[in-house]
Amino acid sequence: MVNFYPAGEVQCNCTETNMAMAGGDYKLTNKLERGSILVYHCPEGYYPYPHLARVCQPNGRWNPSPKRFSPQRCRLVECPDPNVMENGNVIPPQEKYFVGNETTYDCYSGYTLRGSTTRQCLPNGKWSGSTPICSRDSGDNCPDPGIPAGASRTGNIFGIDDTVKYTCNGNLFLVGSSERVCQENGQWTGKEPACYYKHTYDTSLEVSEAFGSAIKDSLTTLESVDDTQEGRKIRISKNGTLNIYIAVDISASIEEKHFKNARDAVLKLITKVRNKQICFNFIILLHSVTDIYVFAIGTVIFDDDLHPLTVGKDGKHYFRMRDIENLQDTFDEIIGKSSLSICIILIHAFLRPLSHQHDKQCLGSLVTPRFILTAAHCFKFGDTPEHVTVELDDGDVKTFMLHxxxxxxAKVDQGVKEFYDFDVALIQLEEDVKISAEARPICIPCTQETSNALKLVGDSTCKQQEEHLLKDQIERLNFLTRKRETVGLKDVHAKLGDNRDECIKHALTAKGITTKDERVAVTDNFLCTGGLSPQRDHIACTGDSGGAVFKNYELRTIQVALVSWGSKEMCIGGGVVESDRLSRDFHINLFKVIPFLKSILGNDLNEYAPLTFLEN
Structure with a gap:
């Protein structure tokens, strides 16, 4: 196919002749049209050789062009030569090292080994562990900075203001600092360099550990006064602002779908950062700090052009990543999986059954590292802390308090055999639960933590929180159920305002209720869910009692109620079961029991860390 353009230039499409690759395949970014990139793919542990990609030229030829005597194939990943280490031995000594090869290191007499004693060549073209260095105490101000695999170094004196310079051997290129200076504090400027092949890339975990430390440390409390960790910190001056600028290449060579993928990953990061629970201890700085990080993604990367764009003296600022999915995984590692925010939680992590001598099982929610919120009816007269077992870190129960x-x-004489108003209790553990991915506290109403989660500024109030969380006539909520070893999510809709009366009247069909006035059994302290309208809700089962009824607000999960009782027993021992026309559930609205929660959780004793409840 030949296209004619006004300028008289002849444009030809490329062909797929001789483009096949032994052991792998390829993809075209824009079919066979001019500017399309043919990207080769190999299984993990291999890389395309002799070329990673080819570009279709206007004359219909691929650049670089295929060679008859050098066919395209998948080649075993090679790691940089570790034999550059000084004053020691690399075992085994080899001309080349490939993925899966292991090396061990020892030092000559009089020298001490720092770094890894054993390393393995990884599928991403890098060595595991850290650079092995054989050094001796020579009285230098700075320690021997070593020589990374594949590199050469000039400079062997390590006193104050002495300089070492690095270059990479062969067809390797340098990432990191090519020049480092010994400082008075005994530290080297810059970042330890590394030598990369064109097929070398950084994993999501590596990037999150390097770049993520800057983000995490910016969005969390700065407490340490003698920081020794290597991760880059961005400190915010008093009354200052953290500005994060993100640039995405939108040149014509970038396909629309790749741009959209990059945009989505960036938006994901922005959303997660924006929703982060932030508390700062301010550190006043008298100078401004600018850091520019570059994420180079894909097969064709112009390292010589991109690497100079990085700005920042400490920490790694240039990252090579295989594809956009790696970047998304990185942002998840940096923000989404961080346990530093008490409001971004794994839903199944905060509910654990409570078992009693009466073989009664309930659920509860971890509201602080020391307290579990549950239903009062889970306890029977005569129960003591020894009778309560919490399946959470094997935590021992110190005491429990019922509302x-x-x-x-209370209302037997009014036709309500079992009256569940104020059906709320707190369990105090002997020790704090270790916060982890499996156990994190959930936000509860009328606390400063929840105001931060809702992004309420100034002197926020309980009423404002309630207006955010329970603002609609039909409010979608969730609670959990446990069936054997699995946890299920139940979808329900709280009927509020004008819809509440029709919902609560079904309480009159419950066993043990003979009153004709549903409000005797269902006070204003309850939320009502269940039924078929506007959507068919799930129904609570025995065993769900005490569990958190929560709302997902953007990226936050906030408990607004707890499961109390229902009008109809439709399932036993948990499980995801749908409601029918008459079944309804009633949940204690936490906004109605704040004085009780505050009296315990907000009690500023030395015994445990309190929650900060709002004044209004």
Whole structure:
């Protein structure tokens, strides 16, 4: 096919002749049209050789062009030569090292080994562990900075202001600092360099550990006064602002779908950062700091052009990544999986059954590292802490407190055999639960933590929080259920405002209720869910009692109620079961029991860290 353009230039499409590759395949970014990139792919542990990609030229030829005597194939990944180490031995000595090869290191007499004693060549073209260095105490101000695999170094004196310079051997290129200076504090400027092949890339975990430390340390409390960790920190001056600028290449060579993928990954990072729970200890700086990080993604990377764009003295600023999915995984590692925010949680992590001598099982939510919130009816008269088992870090129970107004027999004479108003209790553990991916506290109403999660500024109030979380006539909520070893998510809709009366009237069909006034059994302290309208809700089962009824607000999960009782027993022992026309569930609205929660969780004792409850 030949296209004619006004300027008289002849444009030809490329062909797929001789483009096949032994052991792998390829993809075209824009079919066979001019500017299309043919990208080769190999299984893990291999890389395309002799070329990673080819570009279709206007004359219909590929650049670089295929060679008859050098066919395209998948080649075993090679790692840089580690035999550059001084004053020691690399075992085994080889001309080349490929993926899976292991090396061990020892030093000559009088020298001490720092770094890894054993390393393995990884599928991404890098060595595991850290650079082995054989050094001796020579009285130098700075330690021997070593020589990374594949590199050469000039400079062997390590006193104050002495300089070492690095270059990479062969067809390797340098990432990191090519020049480092010994400082008075005994530290080298810059970042330890590394030598990369064109097929070398950084994994998501490596990038999150290097770049993520800057983001995490910017969005969390800065407490340490003698930082020794290597991760780059961005400190915010008092009344200052952290500005994060993100640039994405939108040149004509970037396909629309690749741009959209990059945009989506960036938006994901922005959203997660924006929703981060932020508390700062301010450190006043008298100078501004600018850091520019470059994420080079894909097969054709112009390292010589991109690497100079990085700015920042400390920490790694240039990253090579295989594809956009690696970048998305990196942002998940940096922000989404961080346990530093108490409001971004794994839903199944905060509910654990409580078992009693009466073989009664309930659920509860971890609301602080020391306290579990559950239902009062989970306890029977005569229960003691020894009778309560919490399946969470094998935590021992110190005590439990029921709401002082809870009285299950309070309205027997009014036709309500079991009255569940104020059906709320707190369990205090002997020790704090270790916060992890498996156990994190959930936000509860009327606390400063929840105001931060909702992005309420100034002196926010409980009412403002309630207006954000329970603002609609039909409010979608969730709670969990446990069936054997699995955890299920239940979808329900709280009927509020004008819809509440029709919902709560079904309480009159419950066993043990003979009153004609549903409000006797269902006070204003309850939320009502269940039924078929506007959507068919799930129904609570026995065993779900005490569990958190929560709302997902953007990227936050906030508990607004707890499962109390229902009008109809439709399932036993948990499970995801749908409601029918008459079944309804009633949940204690946490906004109605704040005084009780505050009296315990907000009690500023030395015994445990309190929550910060709002004044209004």
């Amino acid at each position: 002082p107004k809870y009285n299950i027999s």
